[in-house]
Amino acid sequence: MNRILPVLAVLAAILALWYAAVVPMNAGWTVAQADRAGQELTLSDIVADTMNQDRPRLPAPHQVAAELKKTVLDTRVTSKRSLVFHGWITLQSTLWGFALGTAVGIGMAVSIVYSRTANMSLMPWAIISQTIPIVAIAPMIIVVLATLGVEGRTVPKAIISAYLCFFPVLVSMVKGLRSPGPMQIDLMKTYSASAGQTFWKLRLPASVPYLFTSLKVGIAAALVGTIVGELPTGAIQGLGARILIGDQFGNPLMIWSALIAAACLAAALVSIVAALQSLALLRMGYAR
């Protein structure tokens, strides 16, 4: 309860601010409509109307909730109108991108820790890669993959997602693999341990807490990468595509419900990784 209360308090504050913003954002249209019809509106009429427009500039929370109920619960999950369907499309690419990004991040970290050359050549490029706007390279990735004969959207989206996801994993794993102190390394030397033994028995287990911390950031980044990957690529499926289509067809309810769905998906994914983290660290004897 002590942990839930602050979260609920913040949520209530956000909802209050949101409702407060709905009135001025949508009032213009209400007043214009009334003018055209030659009606006089009281303040309470205006407030009531701003909360229930069909195409509001800013939909009220209860409208978004109703839209979510309609597209999540009341629609068959196989339907193209179901947010579960679009969420699943996005989730698939996210998980592929997460797996790929994590593998690339760990692989690069290992080579950077073990090779001076890799440290000096790879690390600057890894940092530079993160300064390029992902929206700028996403279409290029699609075009290049299409030229190579890759069908469908899943692979390019996963690659764009991995592009964002690998970096936090790389940085944390470099730190984690380097976390054993000189004494620990010397101890392995006194056993005449091979480089492989030092890696498997010392460096890798020592990096596990660092890895999980970065996976929490990484999976959120992977989701953002997938959604961004769905925006400029002409995709018609996925939460990102819903946001884009909602924008193009002037349907803010569609944008907002996709947005909330993406946020819930992110929260669920991060929670799952956090649970795995607690479990792994408990089993490794870290927890107390």
Next chain:
Amino acid sequence: MSQDAAIEANGLDLTFETGDGAIQALRDVTLEIGKGEFVSFIGPSGCGKTTFLRVVAGLEKPTGGEVRVNGTSPDEARRDRAYGYVFQEAGLYPWRTIAGNVRLPLEIMGYSRSEMADRVNRVLELVELSGFENKHPWQLSGGMQQRASIARALAFDADILLMDEPFGALDEIVRDHLNEQLLGLWEHTGKTIGFVTHSIPEAVYLSTRIVVMSPRPGRITDVIDNPLPRKRPLDIRDTPEFLEVAQRVRKGLRAGQSYED
């Protein structure tokens, strides 16, 4: 050079190149440690006592002179599992249980599963940690952790135990207890022990010989034979004989100091 020497150093020099110029960590260190001896190294920081131990272990390469361990080079001796090394910190792996930590060198050296279990049981009994096999390091006190790290160094039956201020971070009561235990362990295993310390009473209580060292450059200024009997109860430290040896060590340390101040 004698046949019975566990460790022999001859005119050992070691110079570290640093940004501020060269630092002579060891100069002309010549010393012979016989099998079964307990030799303490004492001196202020920077006198090279730890460096000497690291050279013996092959963790540092001397820039001059020669060191032999069991008649071979330090690297060969290490491959022959001639020595176990105990560091100032226990350095147990937090993700391994106590038994798992003690098993670490055995895994690396490729012992069989049953042999590992036997050895882990035996050395944990030796350091009085039976029953703590499945605990994780954080569940043990600092003294118990250091005992586990000694067990780890003993697990593969090296003849030589190199200990670099193993009890330096512990409080005095725990330290006394561990000193007593270490003497008992030395007594019935017959190992050769090289022991670095800052503490005069510890050096006098434990060793058969005390090597007094002095800094800048790191060198041996005195080697004191300890006339105390092998059986040493803790209260031997209040006898006049003990105090006399302690005074010689103190004098040796002071003589080394006056060199620079």
